[in-house]
Amino acid sequence: xxxxxxxxxxxxxxxxxxxxxxxxxxxNLGIGIPELVTKFVPKGREFIYHTENGLLGMGPAPDPGQExxxxxxxxKKAVTALPGASYxxxxxxxxxxxxxHIDVCVLGAMQISATGDLANWSTGAADAIPAxxxxxxxxxxxxxxxxxxxxxxxxxxxxxxxxCSYPLTGKGVVSRIYTDLAIIDVTAGGFQVRQLAPGISFAxxxxxxxxxxxxxxxx
Amino acid sequence: xxxxxxxxxxxxxxxxxxxxxxxxxxxNLGIGIPELVTKFVPKGREFIYHTENGLLGMGPAPDPGQExxxxxxxxKKAVTALPGASYxxxxxxxxxxxxxHIDVCVLGAMQISATGDLANWSTGAADAIPAxxxxxxxxxxxxxxxxxxxxxxxxxxxxxxxxCSYPLTGKGVVSRIYTDLAIIDVTAGGFQVRQLAPGISFAxxxxxxxxxxxxxxxx
Amino acid sequence: MIDKRIDSxxxxxxxxxxxxxxMVGGxxxxxxxxxxxxxLIDQGAKGLTIINNNTGxxxxxxxxxxxxxxxxxxxxxxxxxSHSKVFPELYRAGKIELEIVPQGTLAERIRxxxxxxxxxxxxxxxxxxxxxxxxxxTIGGRDYVLEYGLTADFALIKCETAxxxxxxxxxxxxxxxNPIMCTAAxxxxxxxxxxVPVGTIDPEIVITPNIFVDRITExxxxxxxxxxxxxxxxYP
Amino acid sequence: MIDKRIDSxxxxxxxxxxxxxxMVGGxxxxxxxxxxxxxLIDQGAKGLTIINNNTGxxxxxxxxxxxxxxxxxxxxxxxxxSHSKVFPELYRAGKIELEIVPQGTLAERIRxxxxxxxxxxxxxxxxxxxxxxxxxxTIGGRDYVLEYGLTADFALIKCETAxxxxxxxxxxxxxxxNPIMCTAAxxxxxxxxxxVPVGTIDPEIVITPNIFVDRITExxxxxxxxxxxxxxxxYP
Numbered sequence: 001x002x003x004x005x006x007x008x009x010x011x012x013x014x015x016x017x018x019x020x021x022x023x024x025x026x027x028n029l030g031i032g033i034p035e036l037v038t039k040f041v042p043k044g045r046e047f048i049y050h051t052e053n054g055l056l057g058m059g060p061a062p063d064p065g066q067e068x069x070x071x072x073x074x075x076k077k078a079v080t081a082l083p084g085a086s087y088x089x090x091x092x093x094x095x096x097x098x099x100x101h102i103d104v105c106v107l108g109a110m111q112i113s114a115t116g117d118l119a120n121w122s123t124g125a126a127d128a129i130p131a132x133x134x135x136x137x138x139x140x141x142x143x144x145x146x147x148x149x150x151x152x153x154x155x156x157x158x159x160x161x162x163x164c165s166y167p168l169t170g171k172g173v174v175s176r177i178y179t180d181l182a183i184i185d186v187t188a189g190g191f192q193v194r195q196l197a198p199g200i201s202f203a204x205x206x207x208x209x210x211x212x213x214x215x216x217x218x219x
Numbered sequence: 220x221x222x223x224x225x226x227x228x229x230x231x232x233x234x235x236x237x238x239x240x241x242x243x244x245x246x247n248l249g250i251g252i253p254e255l256v257t258k259f260v261p262k263g264r265e266f267i268y269h270t271e272n273g274l275l276g277m278g279p280a281p282d283p284g285q286e287x288x289x290x291x292x293x294x295k296k297a298v299t300a301l302p303g304a305s306y307x308x309x310x311x312x313x314x315x316x317x318x319x320h321i322d323v324c325v326l327g328a329m330q331i332s333a334t335g336d337l338a339n340w341s342t343g344a345a346d347a348i349p350a351x352x353x354x355x356x357x358x359x360x361x362x363x364x365x366x367x368x369x370x371x372x373x374x375x376x377x378x379x380x381x382x383c384s385y386p387l388t389g390k391g392v393v394s395r396i397y398t399d400l401a402i403i404d405v406t407a408g409g410f411q412v413r414q415l416a417p418g419i420s421f422a423x424x425x426x427x428x429x430x431x432x433x434x435x436x437x438x
Numbered sequence: 439m440i441d442k443r444i445d446s447x448x449x450x451x452x453x454x455x456x457x458x459x460x461m462v463g464g465x466x467x468x469x470x471x472x473x474x475x476x477x478l479i480d481q482g483a484k485g486l487t488i489i490n491n492n493t494g495x496x497x498x499x500x501x502x503x504x505x506x507x508x509x510x511x512x513x514x515x516x517x518x519x520s521h522s523k524v525f526p527e528l529y530r531a532g533k534i535e536l537e538i539v540p541q542g543t544l545a546e547r548i549r550x551x552x553x554x555x556x557x558x559x560x561x562x563x564x565x566x567x568x569x570x571x572x573x574x575x576t577i578g579g580r581d582y583v584l585e586y587g588l589t590a591d592f593a594l595i596k597c598e599t600a601x602x603x604x605x606x607x608x609x610x611x612x613x614x615x616n617p618i619m620c621t622a623a624x625x626x627x628x629x630x631x632x633x634v635p636v637g638t639i640d641p642e643i644v645i646t647p648n649i650f651v652d653r654i655t656e657x658x659x660x661x662x663x664x665x666x667x668x669x670x671x672x673y674p
Numbered sequence: 675m676i677d678k679r680i681d682s683x684x685x686x687x688x689x690x691x692x693x694x695x696x697m698v699g700g701x702x703x704x705x706x707x708x709x710x711x712x713x714l715i716d717q718g719a720k721g722l723t724i725i726n727n728n729t730g731x732x733x734x735x736x737x738x739x740x741x742x743x744x745x746x747x748x749x750x751x752x753x754x755x756s757h758s759k760v761f762p763e764l765y766r767a768g769k770i771e772l773e774i775v776p777q778g779t780l781a782e783r784i785r786x787x788x789x790x791x792x793x794x795x796x797x798x799x800x801x802x803x804x805x806x807x808x809x810x811x812t813i814g815g816r817d818y819v820l821e822y823g824l825t826a827d828f829a830l831i832k833c834e835t836a837x838x839x840x841x842x843x844x845x846x847x848x849x850x851x852n853p854i855m856c857t858a859a860x861x862x863x864x865x866x867x868x869x870v871p872v873g874t875i876d877p878e879i880v881i882t883p884n885i886f887v888d889r890i891t892e893x894x895x896x897x898x899x900x901x902x903x904x905x906x907x908x909y910p
Contacts, residue, residue, distance in 0.1 A: 053614050054611050055611050057884075070467075081610070086841055087880070089616070095785075101885050129517055129525075131538070137541060168566045170564075171564065267440070288898050289847060291701075306642055306844075320621070341803075348766075349753075351774060352752040355779075355799050386802065387801055387802045556816070557795045557818075558795070578792060610877075
């Protein structure tokens, strides 16, 4: 992993996530950085990808010109089906999600609280059109929820907070956060650093986190 | 239909039922006389048979020696699958039943009350082993429940009663009863004769019915 | 011989009345019965409640039905897309109602409606604004909200192959909401890319058994929504 | 490459502990995983709770497991059959518990357990002795009883074809409870008549996707329960 004074790149964040996923895991990936996880599957491991619109064993995007408008993912982009794939209807697809059969879901976030609450679907603004998709089902049903996101918003506002101000997607659901600055566990004692990005200090991460931050190894 | 001083035969009872089922109906048949309905499909009509263990488009028993132990009906007898058949699991099979998709279910009975309650699964005896199968799902879910049964038990006890003494299968579910003596509707006013078997008098049917009986045509 | 074929798409949707509740299959463009939707635009029924995961794209298909002022209310999980302008404008103008339902709860409510399950509990939305006003119950130490089954007067469905009695198969991720919607509507209307004789589809691979299908029309070469949008098409 | 094959039937069931809750697929003999059941008899776990539609036939398969004194409780819809003597004798002697569940409610409870639905309402049993002690709720003018999802520690499943990662297809009415049980157990153990390489089964015809399967063993020529009973066989 190349060093970077300003923290990890999007690709490195995805690679960090991929390192923590065990061989044989069934995974559902959100849009954005989570999608990059597929590029960093550690050697010797195999992941099986689920997309909530009815495909297990999802493969990469097809070559240009090979797209099938009826073979898409939850983000409505053209995908492929790998050997061993299966198609099923939405009822069965959410049996996999709600029933706890998916091992890991990796999502983006607007805010994450110190107790693992996640807000990633709405700013709650008066003129916003609510649109939740499958996010609430995923966080309620999947065994392990990882979040990967920039540590702060574009204007520098912390995304890791004591209590979310945006409407929640789920309560107490996030177990680990992979940002550009650090990997952080949500523990019974709150946010705790698991690993700092090369060249990033604990103090800097703490300053950009709007909640108490425990250093690595404490409680 | 041949005349019979002692009422209709089992075959004639089944034929009476079949006459009342419309073309294109989806049907579930109980064990015993109901099974004979398949032999009396009126000319110009087609029925599609459902068996709750996961087959729609059930056909007759196979020729001897052609049985497949994995192609059976709910009574665990060898059957066949007709062209246009489909297999499905028990969850989907009872979606058909509970969801009101089956048009007609024809069942046997131990007792039927004047308000359409059905008892056909247990005598309630202390040493009886309870065994309900799919009967309660069928009566709760299928649009129209027909009962076909001898009018009285072997020892002459009426099966059509004011109130069932045996444990119920369902409450207010039966709409019509086809016995060896008469075809009887369950109406808001109680049992009402729809048709008497040839040679059978209203007085005889009334005497063998343990509840008030309305003649044909009266409210 | 039972035969559920209808001569024309127009005839297939002719009796959908004003105010009907209509489930529309598809997730994005995959499995979207675009010809049946366009026939419903031609037919003109108004005040409809539409159940679909989204609100359509561009100005064709479901988006065109909404744009034509025929829809009173949308029940969906995600009323946004990169090419959808019609719904947001009507919604901001207060001209269309929206019931937002998480995708998995939407699927389960439809499946429950079809299966005769009037209500069920789910952990989805617990602790979020979407649980507001809903009954919460603790079962086995976890909180769940009560959700109700959804049914419809009609379902508009796209499938790959149908036999003339209504056994259906689908194409890849075009399956999505279609099979569960077939079970939850009083009248299920299907456009099939291909209609085949009874006995042609192996009973082991039927996805929608014929009991859930009422009318079938053949649309051999259906419009492709994304192609239409790339061309800037609009309907009518 | 993910590979869920287990070398022997004995190894596949080796870790089922005393007191486990075990779903056993099959309806009558169709789809009954008789070799896995016999392996469980050899293995000897006791105090089991078994979920199956019936209680087995003759003195082989599920009836033999019960007869061997390994089952504390049966959850089923119909504990009788023309060749079943084992269960009635134990039941009358007070040596086995019975929870009787209507067949459709049993199926839906298993399906709910697998789908993360902790409870649901159904009209089945309303007004009957089987509704005794159950919550009744009026929804849309009709009464329904509350039923709870069922899950298990293990499921024993018979399928026709499995790929090595656990995609399954079934044979005719041997499908029955097997696919829903695959979804509702922590560990799903499958005996397949044939195991094939990944990519062999068309993704459109997979009945049980591999996410629901943990272990697969091949039993090329499974015993036929009715033939065994006709021969007067008993196990062990």
